[in-house]
Amino acid sequence: MNVEKIREDFPLLKRKINGKKIVYLDNAATSLKPKQVIEAVDYYYSNVGANIHRGLHKLSEEATRAYEEAHKKVAQFVGARKNETIFTKNTTEGMNLVMYSLMNSNYFKRGDKIVVSKMEHHSNIVPWQFLEKKIGVKLEYARLDENYEIDMKDFEEKVRGAKLVSVTGASNTVATFPDIREIEKKAHKEGALLCIDGAQLVPHKEVNFGAMKADFLAFSAHKMLGPTGIGALVAKEKLLKELEPFMYGGDMIHSVSWHEASWNELPYKFEAGTPNIGGAYGFGAAIDYLKKIGMRKIEKREKGLTKIALEELEAVESIKLYCPKDEGKQGAIVLFNSSRVSPHDLALALSEMENICVRSGMHCAEPIVSSLNSEGLARASFYFYNTEEEIKLLSKTIKEILGTFG
Numbered sequence: 001m002n003v004e005k006i007r008e009d010f011p012l013l014k015r016k017i018n019g020k021k022i023v024y025l026d027n028a029a030t031s032l033k034p035k036q037v038i039e040a041v042d043y044y045y046s047n048v049g050a051n052i053h054r055g056l057h058k059l060s061e062e063a064t065r066a067y068e069e070a071h072k073k074v075a076q077f078v079g080a081r082k083n084e085t086i087f088t089k090n091t092t093e094g095m096n097l098v099m100y101s102l103m104n105s106n107y108f109k110r111g112d113k114i115v116v117s118k119m120e121h122h123s124n125i126v127p128w129q130f131l132e133k134k135i136g137v138k139l140e141y142a143r144l145d146e147n148y149e150i151d152m153k154d155f156e157e158k159v160r161g162a163k164l165v166s167v168t169g170a171s172n173t174v175a176t177f178p179d180i181r182e183i184e185k186k187a188h189k190e191g192a193l194l195c196i197d198g199a200q201l202v203p204h205k206e207v208n209f210g211a212m213k214a215d216f217l218a219f220s221a222h223k224m225l226g227p228t229g230i231g232a233l234v235a236k237e238k239l240l241k242e243l244e245p246f247m248y249g250g251d252m253i254h255s256v257s258w259h260e261a262s263w264n265e266l267p268y269k270f271e272a273g274t275p276n277i278g279g280a281y282g283f284g285a286a287i288d289y290l291k292k293i294g295m296r297k298i299e300k301r302e303k304g305l306t307k308i309a310l311e312e313l314e315a316v317e318s319i320k321l322y323c324p325k326d327e328g329k330q331g332a333i334v335l336f337n338s339s340r341v342s343p344h345d346l347a348l349a350l351s352e353m354e355n356i357c358v359r360s361g362m363h364c365a366e367p368i369v370s371s372l373n374s375e376g377l378a379r380a381s382f383y384f385y386n387t388e389e390e391i392k393l394l395s396k397t398i399k400e401i402l403g404t405f406g
């Protein structure tokens with residue numbers, strides 16, 4: 001992988017603030033965008049501009065073709081079919097779509113069990129809490145072991161009789177890749193539906209939904225080079241045919257009379273109203289870009305960068321790392337804390353001194369992060385365009401900051 005050449009594609013990496021380049025290590029929050037994605041979005045607004053599925057004129061036809069083509073690209077990227085691939089606003093909307101569609105289809109009744117793990121993002125906790133209050137389902141959390149992995153014994157007990165299991169494919173805090181194969185086996189043995197939060201998985205690893213037993217997989221374009229405001233929920237076709245829609249209105253219908261409506265074909269049954277068409281152009285371009293590099297190469301590069309970051313930060317006095325012991329289970333995220341300086345002060349000082357962007361606080365996963373440190377934690381997260389030099393600058397600057405905090 002020619003990283004120097006790749007970095008040329010990212011306009012933000014050329015930006016300077018106070019005469020210094022940006023060191024972007026906040027990729028788990030959102031990734032940078034290459035010019036190919038920016039140009040694709042610009043092309044739509046500058047040259048096409050029309051709505052989809054509504055007009056017979058050339059511009060509408062062109063927009064419709066590109067929008068449907070983007071579905072095909074995203075579907076193929078994760079080993080799914082086009083009619084299984086619903087465009088959403090983001091992962092959060094994907095999780096809400098699952099929750100509302102299941103609720104609208106009367107899938108749950110009082111006392112039914114939903115199992116998640118203790119490393120989930122708010123978007124895989126709060127929708128289920130809503131069902132606890134609305135229907136009286138029981139939300140259970142599988143414990144983590146001392147290596148920040150899901151305790152599979154506890155999971156096995158909790159999953160007994162569950163109606164739905166919903167777990168992350170990769171943690172945005174402790175960085176663990178849970179053992180999805182094992183989770184699939186156990187969930188399916190119980191006849192439970194399985195939903196995977198793929199927000200931190202799909203941008204970093206090759207995924208083949210067709211070969212998975214999972215029923216739903218949600219992810220966001222903006223964490224994988226694409227624009228904000230668009231993402232996908234991939235789901236098994238049989239299930240999508242049976243489920244009630246999540247939102248109702250234009251474009252998701254086949255026919256409407258005064259008191260009845262029938263639904264559009266998949267995936268449009270689940271895409272109500274004018275969608276993010278420009279975003280779809282960008283999402284398609286992001287997929288093209290990732291495929292050109294290759295997900296295996298991306299994964300390998302990130303492993304190398306993460307290893308360096310772990311070694312560098314582990315060697316810094318007063319720093320504690322929160323990550324799995326098993327390297328194979330570690331994503332491109334390093335969660336850490338210093339006993340000498342608060343995570344917010346550390347993040348602010350890194351930004352002030354060297355334009356280093358890291359995130360601090362609860363990382364939208366307050367239950368787990370607050371259990372590790374009530375003040376929150378700092379997080380550096382990488383993508384394939386990051387460099388060893390950037391990571392070394394991170395550890396060097398942290399040492400300087402800690403020096404001034406005595």
Ligand SMILES: Cc1ncc(COP(=O)(O)O)c(C=O)c1O
Pocket residue numbers: 028029090091092093121123124168170171172197199200220364
């Ligand atoms: C693991 C995980 N799940 C879900 C989300 C929510 O993604 P979005 O804000 O794009 O909906 C995030 C975002 O950081 C995440 O890291």
